[in-house]
Amino acid sequence: MPDSYDSYVLFDDQRGRYLVLDIGWNDDNYLHTTPIHIDLISDKIWIQYDDTEEGVATDLLEAGVPKEDIVLGFRHPKIRQHTGFAVA
Amino acid sequence: MPDSYDSYVLFDDQRGRYLVLDIGWNDDNYLHTTPIHIDLISDKIWIQYDDTEEGVATDLLEAGVPKEDIVLGFRHPKIRQHTGFAVA
Numbered sequence: 001m002p003d004s005y006d007s008y009v010l011f012d013d014q015r016g017r018y019l020v021l022d023i024g025w026n027d028d029n030y031l032h033t034t035p036i037h038i039d040l041i042s043d044k045i046w047i048q049y050d051d052t053e054e055g056v057a058t059d060l061l062e063a064g065v066p067k068e069d070i071v072l073g074f075r076h077p078k079i080r081q082h083t084g085f086a087v088a
Numbered sequence: 089m090p091d092s093y094d095s096y097v098l099f100d101d102q103r104g105r106y107l108v109l110d111i112g113w114n115d116d117n118y119l120h121t122t123p124i125h126i127d128l129i130s131d132k133i134w135i136q137y138d139d140t141e142e143g144v145a146t147d148l149l150e151a152g153v154p155k156e157d158i159v160l161g162f163r164h165p166k167i168r169q170h171t172g173f174a175v176a
Contacts, residue, residue, distance in 0.1 A: 010105045012098040019098060019107070021125070023136060023161075030162050032137045034122060037109070048111060049120045073111075074118050 005031050016040030039073070044086055048073040057085065093119050104128030127161070132174055136161040145173065 005024020012018070020036040036056060037049035045065065050056045060070055071086045080087045093112020100106070108124040124144060125137040133153065138144045148158055159174045168175045 008103075008105065010098050010100045010103065010107060012100055015096075015098065017096065017098045017109075025164065028164055030164070032122070032125070032162070034120070037120070074120070076113065076116055076118070 007035075041071075044069055044071050044088070046071045046073040050074060095123075129159075132157055132159050132176070134159045134161040138162060 004026070005022050008021045008023065010017075010019040010021060016039055018036075018038045018040075019034055022031060022033045022035055024031045033051070034049055035051040037047075038056065039046040039048055045060060047056050047060075047070065057070055057072065061067065067084055068086050071088055072080060072083055075083055077087070092114070093110050096109045096111065098105075098107040098109065104127055106124075106126045106128075107122055110119060110121045110123055112119045121139070122137055123139040125135075126144065127134040127136055133148060135144050135148075135158065145158055145160065149155065155172055156174050159176055160168060160171055163171055165175070
C-alpha cells in the first residue's frame with residue numbers, strides 16, 4: 001500500500017454528527033478524505049457519505065437497525081424512494 | 089451558482105477537532121466536501137485542510153495568533169520549515 005495515512009474519528013454529540021477522516025501523504029500528495037459520515041436527524045440515521053467496502057448500511061442492518069430508520073443521504077432524493085430505505 | 093448545498097459545523101471538543109462540511113446537490117451529483125478542518129494538537133493549531141478564499145491562517149494571524157502556534161498540516165513536512173509557520 002503506497003499511502004501513508006492515519007484514520008481519525010470526530011464525534012459531535014451535541015449536533016449528532018459523526019465522521020471518520022483519513023489524513024496522510026501519498027508521496028508528495030496530501031490525502032484528506034472522509035470515508036464515513038453519519039448524522040442523527042429526527043430519530044433517523046443518515047448515512048451522508050460512505051466509501052467503505054462493506055457499506056455502513058449493511059453494518060447497521062446487521063446490528064439490528066430497521067431499514068426504515070436509515071436514510072441514504074448520498075442517494076439523490078428522487079431515487080431514495082426506490083432504495084427500500086427511508087426517504088428522509 | 090448552480091450548486092445547492094448547505095454548510096455544517098462539527099465540533100469535537102474532546103478530541104480538539106473542528107470541521108466545516110458542505111453537503112448538497114449539483115444537479116444529480118452529490119456534493120460532500122470539507123472546506124475547513126482544524127485540529128488542536130499539543131497547544132498548536134493545525135490547519136489540516138483549507139479550501140477558503142482568504143485562508144484560515146490569514147484569519148488566525150489577523151485574530152492575533154502567533155505564527156509559531158500555527159501548523160500548516162496540508163503542506164508536506166519537508167517544505168513546512170520554509171513556510172514561516174510552525175513545523176509541528
